[in-house]
Amino acid sequence: MRSIAVCDDDEAQLKATLDLLGDFASSRQMELDVRSYAKTCDLLSELHDFNPDLVFMDIEFDGQPEGILAVHVINEQVPDCQVVYLTNYLQYAVDVYRTDHVWFVLKTQLEQRLPELFDKLSAIEASKRKHVVVETKDGAIINMACADIRYIERRERVTHIVTKDATYHVREKVSSLLERLPKGLFARCHYSFVVNMEHVSEIHASDLTLDDGTRLIVSRNYAKAFRERYLQWADSWTV
Numbered sequence: 001m002r003s004i005a006v007c008d009d010d011e012a013q014l015k016a017t018l019d020l021l022g023d024f025a026s027s028r029q030m031e032l033d034v035r036s037y038a039k040t041c042d043l044l045s046e047l048h049d050f051n052p053d054l055v056f057m058d059i060e061f062d063g064q065p066e067g068i069l070a071v072h073v074i075n076e077q078v079p080d081c082q083v084v085y086l087t088n089y090l091q092y093a094v095d096v097y098r099t100d101h102v103w104f105v106l107k108t109q110l111e112q113r114l115p116e117l118f119d120k121l122s123a124i125e126a127s128k129r130k131h132v133v134v135e136t137k138d139g140a141i142i143n144m145a146c147a148d149i150r151y152i153e154r155r156e157r158v159t160h161i162v163t164k165d166a167t168y169h170v171r172e173k174v175s176s177l178l179e180r181l182p183k184g185l186f187a188r189c190h191y192s193f194v195v196n197m198e199h200v201s202e203i204h205a206s207d208l209t210l211d212d213g214t215r216l217i218v219s220r221n222y223a224k225a226f227r228e229r230y231l232q233w234a235d236s237w238t239v
Contacts, residue, residue, distance in 0.1 A: 007037040007055065007056070007067070007070070008036075017056060040061060047077050055071075055081060055084070087105075127147060127185060130146045131145055137158065146185070146196075148163045149186075150163060150212065155192060162214075203230060
């Protein structure tokens with residue numbers, strides 16, 4: 001069963017969203033535990049008890065972008081929770097990308113977007129369940145989640161796998177390791193670098209920036225192919 005929170009201070013819109021989710025769940029024969037909140041503080045106070053898998057978050061509450069501030073808290077306290085911004089205001093399209101979220105959806109488009117949204121959520125969850133086993137230079141066997149890998153660097157005949165929490169040093173070549181990672185999620189931006197598309201926040205002519213601020217080189221030989229693969233990933237994984 002998927003646990004879902006819907007947070008919106010517009011009573012009519014809140015009801016409309018709940019009705020759409022109910023109808024969609026019935027059509028897909030899905031079980032949903034859906035809870036509604038008119039205030040962000042009420043949702044945040046129940047985060048750990050409810051532990052939602054997915055949050056539909058309005059942005060403006062009493063004329064202020066409280067939804068974005070609330071998502072910062074959700075990202076920190078429930079990092080595995082996916083977030084969909086649900087709004088009528090396009091002017092926040094840039095601001096929301098300062099938080100970890102899945103999609104930015106106009107309220108008027110929610111009904112038509114729900115099938116695509118849930119299909120892609122399922123794909124993301126399946127990807128997060130994939131693991132790769134590597135042997136480090138000192139002989140340790142590490143079973144790591146592929147989604148935790150930020151980037152891979154080949155330097156001085158050693159492959160450095162940089163994850164959210166640690167860096168592992170292995171002798172396996174990058175090309176061999178790349179074959180064992182989820183297709184479409186990882187791509188080479190340089191002969192020495194492979195990046196996880198999910199952690200890329202900006203791409204420029206000769207470098208890119210990850211979501212933790214790390215900057216990596218994008219070489220001329222890989223730039224075009226990397227951009228194409230990133231756009232393919234974005235088309236498959238975002239709305």
